[in-house]
Amino acid sequence: MNPELIERTQRFLFASEEEMEEAKLQPLVRQRMLRLRDMYAYWLRHPAYPDKAIVAQLRAQYNVGFTQAHEDVRLLKICLGNLGQVTRQWCQYVFLQRCEEGFAMARSSNDASAFAKVLSALGKFTRLDHDESIGPDYSQIVPQQFELTSDPSVAGFERIPNVQERVRKLFDRFKKEAEEANVVEIVEPENLNENAASHQPY
Secondary structure (H helix, E strand, C coil), X not given: CCHHHHHHHHHHCCCCHHHHHHCCCCHHHHHHHHHHHHHHHHHHHCCCCCHHHHHHHHHHHHCCCHHHHHHHHHXXXXXXXXXXXXXXXXXXXXXXXXXXXXXXXXXXXXXXXHHHHHHHHHHHHCCCCCCCCCCCCHHHCCXXXXXXXXXXXXXXXXXCCCHHHHHHHHHHHHHHHHHXXXXXXXXXXXXXXXXXXXXXXX
């Protein structure tokens, strides 16, 4: 799928019509954004519906072609995420919906006790019973203690015996090899410059 189409859908899915006009979106694109927004909300209300049910709804409600409907579903799934996975956000959404249902049932039966229980559950869920001005007690956090050491065995390495002496011997060895190395003088052939000159571009 075109990455530009995905980016545009994610950007303007919930944008106002004024924002779409300011972004100079074509009328057909604006209509599609509104269609996708509507189906986004529809699928959230019916999360158990499979892809084919959403395709059928798109075709019936908006009279779009089969290919267009399938592309819309792909865009919706990108925006919605994987509805087959129970995410924390989805559980929060369901909880709030169930609270609204509980309030409605308590009102219809005039049950003040049930209403209070739902209200209490909602308060705990939204942490309204906690004072926001009181932050966590950082004084209870014990910082990790670190101790500097030059002992390599602490990191799991075996100590090399007489390491300084070995370093000195290696240094002397490579220094001697460098001093005894033969100097090789590189001489370019005389005709090399002539050939290079003959191939100069005009």
